[in-house]
Amino acid sequence: xxAMNLQREGFPAHFPKAPGPxxxxxxxxxxxxxxxxxGQVIFREGSSSSQYIYLVTRGLVMISSFHDGxxxxxxYYQEGELFNIEILFGQNRRELTAEAMTQLxxxxxxxxxxxRWAIKTNPGLLEEVMSNxxxxxxxxxxxxxxxxxxxxxxxxxxxxxxxVQRSGKRVGLEWVVKPALTHQKMGLIAGTGRQTVTxxxxxxxxxxxxxxxxxxxxVRDLEALKKMSAFE
DNA sequence: ACATTAACACCAC
DNA sequence: GTGGTGTTAATGT
Numbered sequence: 001x002x003a004m005n006l007q008r009e010g011f012p013a014h015f016p017k018a019p020g021p022x023x024x025x026x027x028x029x030x031x032x033x034x035x036x037x038x039g040q041v042i043f044r045e046g047s048s049s050s051q052y053i054y055l056v057t058r059g060l061v062m063i064s065s066f067h068d069g070x071x072x073x074x075x076y077y078q079e080g081e082l083f084n085i086e087i088l089f090g091q092n093r094r095e096l097t098a099e100a101m102t103q104l105x106x107x108x109x110x111x112x113x114x115x116r117w118a119i120k121t122n123p124g125l126l127e128e129v130m131s132n133x134x135x136x137x138x139x140x141x142x143x144x145x146x147x148x149x150x151x152x153x154x155x156x157x158x159x160x161x162x163x164v165q166r167s168g169k170r171v172g173l174e175w176v177v178k179p180a181l182t183h184q185k186m187g188l189i190a191g192t193g194r195q196t197v198t199x200x201x202x203x204x205x206x207x208x209x210x211x212x213x214x215x216x217x218x219v220r221d222l223e224a225l226k227k228m229s230a231f232e
Numbered sequence: 233a234c235a236t237t238a239a240c241a242c243c244a245c
Numbered sequence: 246g247t248g249g250t251g252t253t254a255a256t257g258t
Contacts (some may be wrong), residue, residue, distance in 0.1 A: 037235080150233085151234075152235060152236085153234095153235090175234080192235080192236085193235085193236060193237075194236075195238095196236080197243085214243095214244075214245090
């Protein structure tokens with residue numbers, strides 16, 4: 001999964017493709033897959049820092065923090081990605097919360113000691129760790145660029161462009177994203193409220209550019225979306 | 233002008 | 246009933 005996504009974005013593929021949609025990084029095949037409901041918390045703010053590294057096997061997981069009642073999205077991870085890898089370098093941020101962003105999310109929970117051992121016996125894993133960090137960095141830089149340059153409606157459109165290409169499946173000329181994010185979650189990523197996301201999405205729907213319901217989102221005309229955004 | 237927020241009705245699960 | 250969506254009115258910058 002990681003290899004595919006990286007290739008699509010022009011990074012070299014470091015790691016062999018994980019088998020099947022519910023497959024994981026190969027050293028951790030044997031670990032049980034934990035299925036999560038939307039909104040289910042993996043670790044919570046304030047609790048002692050998690051001594052696990054997690055692999056997302058389905059759906060999306062987000063990391064967030066709270067500042068006087070406001071929830072701020074720190075980063076989010078998709079299928080095939082590792083999170084909480086900072087603990088490898090002794091960086092524990094206790095104020096962070098991790099939760100499933102979509103229904104049908106699943107993770108594997110890898111004890112830190114297992115992960116360290118796996119790195120020793122499988123050097124390719126270290127490369128994968130670096131790939132993950134690199135991915136996380138570019139995703140965060142992209143979000144920063146969005147905040148710096150775009151208006152709120154443009155941020156929604158721009159997020160849609162990158163999300164569809166990263167997480168969507170190409171079907172003919174269209175792109176299908178499943179499961180769909182709620183408007184509230186998209187707002188969290190794009191840095192705006194759920195009402196704004198709803199109105200932008202409906203405008204795009206009326207223009208015939210997208211089609212969506214609670215379960216999926218289809219982009220009918222990605223080129224039209226790209227024309228609406230200052231950058232891709 | 234643009235954006236956020238609150239409010240309310242409606243719908244799906 | 247809860248959570249998600251569609252819409253509008255009020256409010257702030």
